[in-house]
Amino acid sequence: MRMAVTTPNETALAAGRGQSAPRWLLARHEGLRGLILLAPALVILGITVIVPFAMMGAMSFWTQVGFDYADDWSLRNYIEIASEPIYSTLLLRSLGMAMAATLLTVVLVYPMAYFLAFHVHRNKLLWLIIITLPFWTSYLLRVFAWRVVLGFEGVINTGLMEIGLIAEPLKFLLYSRTAVVITLAHAWAAFALLPIYVSLEKIDRSVLEASADLGEGPVMRFFRVILPLSMPGVIAGTFLMFIPTVGDYVTAALVGGPDARMIGNLIQLQFGTINNWPMGAALAITMILAITVVGLMFLGLMLALKRWAR
């Protein structure tokens, strides 16, 4: 078969025909094409995230006057937050409870991630799906489930009473900080698990063989090789879990009592029954700042630890 080269190519329609300037620009500048594709998402996020944040920042310097605001640009809200102990108490308590929940979760989740990374060979994907499945579904219901479990008339109390281990319901179970910490740990566990699993999975198996070859037993192998190599995952998991839990308010509202209130509950109240939006805005911004400061301190600590370990 011979294809004549002179056959007019059926696709070369516009050969040599000029193109308009914008199309030429697009054809030449990849970055521009990419930005245009990104534009819809970025514009929507700009409208729904950046503009509201700017407004929140602005409003935090206003003052609530009756049902109206005075845009007097004062630091009054922040001064109140700094001087009234209730705010710092709540803030510190939120940070503390989030830390406790994070610590609990990381400790509980690490062996599971280790098991998945090193001991599951078949159906790994299925395992991962089953572990992450609950975290995609209703947060509200998962928290509510703990109320069912911990409640005064809940699963644990009535269950223990049924077998006769206790005569009276254990009152400390529900409406306590412990209840909130347990519930938070359970609700956010996947956020800590996934990064740790990924960092363990990434460890080159030949590194383990090398350390065994160099005479390290299983325990020292873990502490000298596996743990240090998985630290990035641990740190990422810590952040992914700590940051959102500081601002949580659903959990405290459902299973926490008065002395388990968190900063999120107060923010919610400012926008609800207390109806002091500028104060709510100032609290939200204070919370972000506090999370940032604690996060940086944690990073600093980790870096110092790393230097010390060497």
Next chain:
Amino acid sequence: MIRRHHFHRPNRGLQVYAVFFMALLYAPIMFIPLFSFSDGLYIRFPIEGWTLRWYDELLQRTAVLRALENSVRVAGSVAVVSTVLGVFAAKALVRYRVPGKGPILGFILLPLVVPPIIFGVALLLMVSWLQIPLSLYTIAAGHIIICLPFAIATLLPRFEGYDAAMEEAAADLGENGWWVFWRVTVPIILPGIVASLLLTFTVSFDEFVMAFFLGGTDLTLPLYVWGQLRIPRAFPVVLALGTLILLFSFVLVFLGLKIGRRGAIKLVDRD
């Protein structure tokens, strides 16, 4: 057969722990369906009898059905919008040399980490400032912020999973950008698109915090559940409703994760 490495000999302790972990993970959630069939008005052991009457009662409530309809409408549109935006954004991030790629991706993924209450109150502030009435639309706007990261995280690996030369080959064979997209890009990333739709639908369907701040008089299902939680007498019906919501969500997410990952694995396996 799997290579049995001497480091990976089955470890009895870890196996026991894994079972314990999974039990701890699922047990609390499983009490919801369990007690939804309990005859008693209170959640307590021993369970006195079994009944379906809470489900029956649930279906009698028009408010539930209306909330369901609202949730489906919000979740459906949020899923479509965030998946479409996600396809464009993921393609741009993977395929083009976009300036500031890292920061842009970080910004888009930020809502995965930042407490949702912050986005909720900030949006509420803007919406009331602009005197936009709270409605299902404002809820949907809030949900898009939360769902976009999931859409992009699901779609990015799909774009990374196949060679850009596929699209170039289609252009080389005479198709313009529009046709390349429909004849090559979409079919190849289809599992990712389906997975993204399923996952973002579920996330929006189950989302509470944004809806709490941005909702008006029209309730979504989580808002309805929240309202019922203040009435202890309503618990059995909430349990029934919760069971159905959990079942529905589990199925959607399971399919979404399965389709999303399998596609990726298949593409990687090829070479």
Next chain:
Amino acid sequence: MNSAATMISIRNVTKRFGVFAAVQDACFDIRAGEFFSLLGASGSGKTTLLRILAGFEAATEGEVHIDGAPMDAVPPHQRPVNMVFQNYAIFPHLNVRDNIGFGLRKLKLDKAERARRIDEMLELIKLPGFGDRASDQLSGGQRQRVALARALILRPKVLLLDEPLGALDKQLREQMQTELRALQRSVGITFVLVTHDQEEAMALSDRIAVMADGRVLQIDTPAGLYERPKTRRVASFVGSMNFLPGDLAVRACGQAAWQHGKADFIAIRPERITLHTDHPADQAGAGQPLPGRLTDRVYLGERVQYQVQLDGCAQHLAVSTPNTAPVVADPGTPVWLTWPAEAMIPLQDD
């Protein structure tokens, strides 16, 4: 078909990524019906140049004409060229038939004609009956054929091939080389092939452009490149080559026979050197044989390769003799080297 007609004209094409120039000032023509190769080490800019021809990259400077038409403003989907991609880019969601027929959509053929053309292509690539295979059930060689058919079915004026045989094992690669050459003859289309394998380029091409660091060093026929390399880099890239200082080489063949004037280097192919185990008798007009010592012998099957260190200097020479030549002694043996004057290729420093 007029074989002298120009099909592709590359005029002062430069491509920069940022400040890095991947292609620098390429300027040459490719003739219609020619099998043309771009040969160079990895990273030398071959693919970039090919992608400029296909329209996937825009030249930073210069322009490209294909069949007389300027291509500057023509997007890839409107160019009269088709490409076989490095990893073939077989569409994973389509079977063999639909892969091959992918480009036919715009022609609005009726079903029968479309099927006929696809069958014709399956015939051409020797895969009749494979039409309904899923794309992931093809071997490397079969994928390569499908990629060829998919590009050729549109009857392009030029077929671009980016390392089409690179992914195949050696045996299959040699078989495909033969087939590719025959295919190009039978369809008569201009082929532009990118390869880093000089043997492949030599075996297939009418002409070869040797590239290094984004520059085209030399364009010539395979024989021309092998026998008359213009620079040391070309000489060492195409086949193996000995380089030695001009005066030393001239001594070995005799002043009289040397008529090229001054050269910085002399290049000599290993197979042009004769190895003597006894001092050869002086011949009138010939130079003195160069004495040396055998340092290594490598048995390559059809040839035997020796390393010889010349006496009194650090210079090593490679000598290659056919296996039919009497096997010389072991390393350490004194030897003498001679070569004819015409075996010497004078080179300037580059």
